[in-house]
Structures are given as C-alpha cells and as structure tokens.
Amino acid sequence: MVNFADRMDGMKVSDIRELLKLTTRPEIISFAGGLPAPELFPVEDIKAATDAVMDEQGRAALQYGPTEGYLPLRKKIVERMEAKNAIHTTPDNIILTAGSQQGLDYVAKLFINPGDVIIMESPSYLGAINAFNAYQPKFVEIPTDENGMIMEELDKVLATTENVKFIYVIPDFQNPSGRTWPLERRKKFMEIINKYGIPTIEDNPYGELRFKGEYQPALKSMDTEGLIIYMGTFSKIMAPGYRIGWTCANEEIIEKLNLIAQAAALQTSTIAPMIIAKYMDMFDLDKHVDKIRETYKHRCELMINTMRETFPPEAKFTDPDGGLFTWVELPDYVNTRDLAAIALENNVAFVPGSGFFPNGGNNCCMRLNYSCMPDERIVEGVHRLAEVIKAALK
Amino acid sequence: MVNFADRMDGMKVSDIRELLKLTTRPEIISFAGGLPAPELFPVEDIKAATDAVMDEQGRAALQYGPTEGYLPLRKKIVERMEAKNAIHTTPDNIILTAGSQQGLDYVAKLFINPGDVIIMESPSYLGAINAFNAYQPKFVEIPTDENGMIMEELDKVLATTENVKFIYVIPDFQNPSGRTWPLERRKKFMEIINKYGIPTIEDNPYGELRFKGEYQPALKSMDTEGLIIYMGTFSKIMAPGYRIGWTCANEEIIEKLNLIAQAAALQTSTIAPMIIAKYMDMFDLDKHVDKIRETYKHRCELMINTMRETFPPEAKFTDPDGGLFTWVELPDYVNTRDLAAIALENNVAFVPGSGFFPNGGNNCCMRLNYSCMPDERIVEGVHRLAEVIKAALK
Numbered sequence: 001m002v003n004f005a006d007r008m009d010g011m012k013v014s015d016i017r018e019l020l021k022l023t024t025r026p027e028i029i030s031f032a033g034g035l036p037a038p039e040l041f042p043v044e045d046i047k048a049a050t051d052a053v054m055d056e057q058g059r060a061a062l063q064y065g066p067t068e069g070y071l072p073l074r075k076k077i078v079e080r081m082e083a084k085n086a087i088h089t090t091p092d093n094i095i096l097t098a099g100s101q102q103g104l105d106y107v108a109k110l111f112i113n114p115g116d117v118i119i120m121e122s123p124s125y126l127g128a129i130n131a132f133n134a135y136q137p138k139f140v141e142i143p144t145d146e147n148g149m150i151m152e153e154l155d156k157v158l159a160t161t162e163n164v165k166f167i168y169v170i171p172d173f174q175n176p177s178g179r180t181w182p183l184e185r186r187k188k189f190m191e192i193i194n195k196y197g198i199p200t201i202e203d204n205p206y207g208e209l210r211f212k213g214e215y216q217p218a219l220k221s222m223d224t225e226g227l228i229i230y231m232g233t234f235s236k237i238m239a240p241g242y243r244i245g246w247t248c249a250n251e252e253i254i255e256k257l258n259l260i261a262q263a264a265a266l267q268t269s270t271i272a273p274m275i276i277a278k279y280m281d282m283f284d285l286d287k288h289v290d291k292i293r294e295t296y297k298h299r300c301e302l303m304i305n306t307m308r309e310t311f312p313p314e315a316k317f318t319d320p321d322g323g324l325f326t327w328v329e330l331p332d333y334v335n336t337r338d339l340a341a342i343a344l345e346n347n348v349a350f351v352p353g354s355g356f357f358p359n360g361g362n363n364c365c366m367r368l369n370y371s372c373m374p375d376e377r378i379v380e381g382v383h384r385l386a387e388v389i390k391a392a393l394k
Numbered sequence: 395m396v397n398f399a400d401r402m403d404g405m406k407v408s409d410i411r412e413l414l415k416l417t418t419r420p421e422i423i424s425f426a427g428g429l430p431a432p433e434l435f436p437v438e439d440i441k442a443a444t445d446a447v448m449d450e451q452g453r454a455a456l457q458y459g460p461t462e463g464y465l466p467l468r469k470k471i472v473e474r475m476e477a478k479n480a481i482h483t484t485p486d487n488i489i490l491t492a493g494s495q496q497g498l499d500y501v502a503k504l505f506i507n508p509g510d511v512i513i514m515e516s517p518s519y520l521g522a523i524n525a526f527n528a529y530q531p532k533f534v535e536i537p538t539d540e541n542g543m544i545m546e547e548l549d550k551v552l553a554t555t556e557n558v559k560f561i562y563v564i565p566d567f568q569n570p571s572g573r574t575w576p577l578e579r580r581k582k583f584m585e586i587i588n589k590y591g592i593p594t595i596e597d598n599p600y601g602e603l604r605f606k607g608e609y610q611p612a613l614k615s616m617d618t619e620g621l622i623i624y625m626g627t628f629s630k631i632m633a634p635g636y637r638i639g640w641t642c643a644n645e646e647i648i649e650k651l652n653l654i655a656q657a658a659a660l661q662t663s664t665i666a667p668m669i670i671a672k673y674m675d676m677f678d679l680d681k682h683v684d685k686i687r688e689t690y691k692h693r694c695e696l697m698i699n700t701m702r703e704t705f706p707p708e709a710k711f712t713d714p715d716g717g718l719f720t721w722v723e724l725p726d727y728v729n730t731r732d733l734a735a736i737a738l739e740n741n742v743a744f745v746p747g748s749g750f751f752p753n754g755g756n757n758c759c760m761r762l763n764y765s766c767m768p769d770e771r772i773v774e775g776v777h778r779l780a781e782v783i784k785a786a787l788k
Contacts, residue, residue: 047444047445113400235458264528269637
C-alpha cells in the first residue's frame with residue numbers, strides 16, 4: 001500500500017546482518033564486530049570530565065548549540081591533526097558529525113545524483129558502501145594489492161570514466177583489509193587526483209592506532225588543491241558511545257555540509273563535544289592512545305601468530321601495522337557465507353568478505369577483528385576457525 | 395570546479411539565517427529562537443543520573459549500541475506515550491533519533507522521490523521544510539484558520555493530487571502559529587487520511603507543554619490503519635543538548651528507518667538515552683514538566699498581555715494554549731524581512747514568517763518565541779517591537 005522512495009530498493013536487510021545478530025550470544029567467540037576494547041575506556045576520567053562540564057557549564061551543555069559544533073573542540077581537533085598528521089587547517093574547516101559515518105552520509109548527499117560514479121578500493125568499508133548506496137550511485141572498484149590501491153588502475157579508470165563525483169579511500173590500516181598505503185602510493189594518488197580534479201574522502205579512523213612500521217603522512221597533509229575531504233573520529237581513540245567524529249574540508253564544502261547537517265539533524269550533541277574537550281584538558285589522551293596501541297599490538301600479534309600456526313597454507317591473510325582488522329583470502333571455490341554459518345555452529349563468528357565489495361562477488365574472503373577479545377578467546381577462536389576452513393578445502 | 399548534486403540547488407543559506415546570527419549579541423532581546431528556558435534544566439539531577447550510569451554501566455555506555463536505541467528508554471517512551479497521549483504501542487515500534495529533526499530527515503529519505511508531493515499546513519515548521527527540501531519534493535500547502543488545518547481543503551487536495559507521499563502536521567501548539575487542532579478536526583483528519591491511505595507525520599514536540607485549555611488526544615491514539623508516524627522528543631521536556639527524540643510507527647516503517655539510520659549514522663548516542671532513562675528512574679519528570687509549564691504559561695501571558703497593550707489593532711496574533719510560540723499577522727503591505735532588519739537596529743529580534751511557508755510568499759507574518767526570556771526583557775522587547783510595527787503601518 002505504502003509507496004517508498006526508489007532509493008529503498010537498494011537498501012535491504014542483508015543476510016550478513018541477520019547472521020551477525022546471532023553473534024551476541026555469550027558462548028560465541030566473535031571476530032565479526034569492529035568494536036574497540038571496552039575495558040580500555042577511561043570511564044573514571046570521562047566521568048570526572050563530565051562532572052566538570054556539568055559544574056562549570058551545565059546549562060550551556062544541555063541547550064541547543066551551533067550546527068558546526070563546539071568551537072573549543074574544533075580547535076583541539078585542529079591542533080591534533082597538526083601534531084599527528086601534519087595537516088594545517090583551521091576550525092572553520094571542520095564540522096563535527098555523529099561519528100565519521102554521518103560525515104559519509106552528508107558528503108554523499110552533497111555530491112551524488114542517482115547514476116553518478118563513486119570510486120572505491122576493492123574491497124572497502126561496508127558502512128561507506130551503505131551510506132553512499134542511499135544516494136543511488138554506480139560504484140567503480142579499483143583493484144588493490146598488499147600496498148593498497150593500485151594507482152595505475154585508478155589513472156586508467158579516471159581517464160575513461162565520466163561523472164566521477166568522488167573517490168573514497170582508507171589509506172591507513174584499511175577496513176576491512178588492514179593494509180596501509182606506502183608513501184610513494186600516496187604521492188602518486190595526489191598527482192592523479194590533482195590531474196583530474198576529483199574530490200576524495202580520506203577516511204582515517206585508525207591512523208593513530210599504528211603499532212608497528214613507519215608513520216605515513218595523511219593525504220590531506222599533501223593536499224595543495226583543496227580536494228581532500230578528511231574524516232576523523234574519537235570512536236577508536238577514546239570511545240564510540242558519544243558518536244563524535246569530524247569532517248575537515250575546504251570552506252565551500254564545509255559551508256554546504258553545514259546546510260545539510262542543519263536540515264538533517266540541526267547539530268550533533270551539544271554536551272558530548274564539551275566532555276571530550278574537557279577530558280583532553282584534564283587528562284593525557286596521547287597516553288591513553290598508547291595504551292590502546294599496546295593492547296591491539298599484542299592481540300593482533302597473537303591472532304596472526306595463531307593463524308600462522310593453525311591455518312592451512314591455502315589461506316592467505318594480511319599482517320596489519322595498526323588498526324583493528326586482518327583479512328583472509330581463501331581459494332575461490334570457498335563461499336565464506338556458507339562458512340560463516342558453519343563457523344557459528346562451532347561458536348565462532350566473522351564477517352564474510354563479499355559485503356565489502358561495492359558490486360558484490362568475491363565470496364572467498366573474510367574479515368577478522370582482534371581488538372575486543374581476550375587472549376584465550378583469540379587463540380581458541382582461531383583454532384576453531386582453522387578447523388572450519390580446513391574442512392571446507394578440497 | 396566541483397560539481398555538487400542537484401539537490402543542493404534548493405539548499406541555500408537563507409538571508410533569515412544570516413540575520414539570526416546577529417541575535418546572539420547580548421544587547422539583543424531575542425524572540426527569534428525556539429530555545430527552552432535553560433534556567434529550568436535539571437542540571438544537578440542530570441549530573442547525578444550521569445554519575446550513576448557511569449558507575450553502574452560505564453563501559454556499555456561508552457561502547458557502540460543498537461541502531462534502534464537503548465531498549466529501557468524505548469520502554470519508558472512506550473509507557474509515557476500511553477500515559478500522556480493514550481497511544482498504545484511497543485518498543486519494537488520505536489526508533490531513537492537525534493532529535494525529531496533526524497526523524498524528519500529519515501522519513502523524507504524513506505518516502506520522497508524528486509517531484510513527489512508532500513502536504514503541509516500553511517504555515518508549517520521551517521526545520522521540516524528544510525529536511526524535506528533535501529529530497530526535492532513539491533510542496534502543497536493546506537490553508538489554516540485559528541483551529542489549524544482546514545479539513546475540507548485537505549480533502550479537496552487529496553481528491554485531485556497524485557503522488558502524495560505523506561502529510562506533515564503539528565496538531566498541538568504548532569510551530570510557528572501556536573495553534574491547536576480541536577477534537578473534531580482530528581477525527582475528520584483521520585477519516586480523510588484513512589479514506590486516501592496517506593501516511594502522516596504527527597510531529598509532537600510540544601504536546602506536554604499545555605498550560606491552558608483542554609487536553610486533545612494525539613492523532614496516533616486514533617490511528618487504526620498504521621498510517622501515523624509519530625515523533626516525540628526530550629528536547630522540550632528535559633533538555634535538547636543530548637539530541638534524543640523518537641519516531642513511532644508501524645513495524646514495516648520502523649524496519650526501513652533502521653536501515654536508513656544504520657547507513658546514515660549507525661546509531662544515536664549510546665550514553666545519552668541511558669542517562670535520560672536513569673534520570674526518569676531517579677527523579678520525577680512529570681514534576682519537572684509541571685515547572686516548565688508554569689514558567690511558559692507566565693511568560694506567554696506576559697507577552698500576549700503586553701502585545702494587547704502595545705500592538706496596534708492592525709496586528710493580529712494567536713493566543714496559544716501551550717508550546718513556545720505566538721504568530722503575528724500584519725497588513726499584507728508590510729514586509730517582515732525589512733521589519734526584522736529595523737527591529738535589529740532597535741535590538742529586538744524575531745523570525746520573519748515567509749520561511750514557514752514551503753512555497754514562500756506571505757511576507758507580512760512573524761513568529762515570536764516567549765520561552766527563554768526573563769519578564770523584563772519580554773515586556774521591553776514587545777514595547778520596542780510595537781514601535782517598529784507602528785512605524786511600518788500606513
């Protein structure tokens with residue numbers, strides 16, 4: 001009876017999501033989510049910061065606030081991007097969003113007419129595919145290797161494709177692959193997008209979570225043409241529960257995103273950015289991030305080492321330098337959706353890889369998360385998964 | 395160089411918004427905003443509730459949570475809608491949103507293809523017009539009188555208009571007019587939408603803020619066909635700074651809104667709904683709402699009485715039974731945008747009425763807010779405004 005908009009045809013409940021609902025059962029060892037380790041959340045410190053905000057500015061914290069977000073936090077973000085990413089910018093180039101996810105939605109809303117082309121790494125972040133999908137684009141995937149996007153392929157596509165609205169990339173510890181672009185690729189990428197004048201979303205939720213290898217500068221730090229739309233978040237370095245991320249872009253784009261944000265939600269939380277700013281005043285966020293890095297380094301090494309010991313040689317997997325995920329490729333006759341169902345029967349969960357490919361296919365991959373499981377469950381889960389994989393091999 | 399989506403053509407910075415930026419100067423007496431009175435925010439009680447959440451469930455409060463929102467708060471919302479609005483529903487029929495505003499965006503995204511028709515009261519809420527506008531609908535306005543939407547006109551429009559996707563109404567203390575639909579209109583409205591099978595957003599941010607006159611049941615309480623999409627919010631009965639509202643609808647619609655919400659922002663804040671639920675456990679929200687009602691009653695009466703004493707007879711205005719706004723109509727040769735600039739020179743601000751008409755025009759109206767100014771500023775501001783109006787009359 002009710003007649004929904006055409007865009008809803010592309011937005012269906014995925015079978016993966018239904019599968020994942022089962023992973024909340026306590027007996028399940030889940031490598032499926034992308035959750036930060038909750039035992040590391042600085043609960044007491046955040047409570048102290050919250051009390052200080054309520055004591056000092058309670059009424060302002062509970063009132064409406066500006067669409068672009070609390071200025072003192074935007075200033076701190078500018079300082080942090082300068083210190084951590086060598087990005088020079090100003091608070092006027094920043095809008096706070098409900099996690100980076102809302103930034104993805106807003107940028108999609110800003111650029112995409114139905115049928116426009118969006119370029120993504122193959123594979124790429126499932127949540128970005130979902131956010132963009134609501135605006136009915138065509139997706140073009142650029143092949144990747146162990147060093148991320150293959151730049152020659154990108155150049156070829158841009159030379160021959162019309163209506164490309166933007167490129168979406170995660171150069172650091174990519175979700176889902178865990179891969180990082182080396183410096184040469186970053187330089188080459190900037191050359192290419194400058195040549196074609198194509199705006200690019202650089203999504204960097206994990207950049208500060210490097211636990212080995214060499215620091216790589218953000219694309220945004222090399223952006224001479226104002227083409228990079230950079231996204232950051234407090235979800236992985238502090239806590240996701242407040243839903244505070246940010247988008248940093250040229251002023252024309254920020255002004256448009258402000259219009260979109262005001263129409264879509266008026267603003268993000270007033271109080272949450274005040275708490276985060278106060279926490280950063282009262283406590284040492286860098287020290288906290290060090291703790292997260294150490295923990296994830298340990299868990300990642302434990303998972304990768306256990307996989308090396310137990311997985312059959314047919315299973316190839318990445319060895320990330322940071323972030324939350326590793327990526328497994330099995331022989332192409334294995335369907336990881338079927339495998340996920342079998343794994344669940346054995347009380348271990350992962351996300352099948354096909355959802356990370358904007359145009360589907362690629363059924364033989366899986367994403368594994370190591371950030372939020374204790375040691376013994378990582379070891380036990382990998383052992384179980386190894387058995388499930390071995391049984392699926394011919 | 396950069397090529398934005400077509401929808402951006404309809405999303406421009408309004409001159410009204412530029413004007414309103416000036417109203418934050420402290421010397422300005424502003425009737426322009428729609429802010430709740432911050433001195434009534436239960437800062438100490440909310441702080442206590444927050445501390446309890448952090449002590450009892452800190453890690454869960456800072457982690458990701460479900461897209462539809464914290465179940466205990468959805469349960470409390472169900473109970474409150476039953477008690478206050480005679481609405482019978484279940485937590486599965488509710489999704490939390492970042493204020494009602496985000497609900498408006500999500501429902502627009504669910505229904506509107508470019509060119510589809512949306513029906514609104516004339517005038518209607520500016521924020522809803524903006525939210526819908528991003529999806530490029532045609533707006534059809536239904537004339538209103540002192541009792542709200544004129545149902546015969548609605549019937550006529552529905553009989554002769556194709557592609558009507560939904561109707562948007564605020565039956566209680568409407569923004570901007572302050573008007574409330576009597577029972578007969580509500581019944582007639584339900585008859586009409588049932589006849590045509592048209593979904594309707596009932597936006598009810600102010601329903602609990604009745605300070606005189608007789609209680610009227612929500613449309614949703616009379617909804618036998620699952621056509622009403624009801625929106626509520628904690629912004630006006632508790633505090634807007636958390637950005638927590640809700641949408642209540644049939645399960646098919648809620649399921650679709652969940653897909654949209656997940657793609658657009660993953661979820662609202664995890665911790666904010668936990669704090670609100672805890673506050674409702676620890677303290678008496680009804681008693682707090684009583685206090686708000688008393689204050690707004692006083693301020694409304696003071697504003698209306700001062701307007702009666704000082705405004706010229708050519709200025710007609712509404713006498714609201716609740717909510718935050720009154721609406722002034724001047725002779726049609728007066729342009730309230732020009733008037734707003736003159737008023738600002740006299741350090742008093744209001745919102746010109748034309749922005750509240752989806753298709754523009756109607757330049758002779760203004761919206762006045764009485765909720766967030768102390769007595770002496772209300773009296774002084776109305777006196778100043780009266781002089782500005784008198785000077786504009788022929």
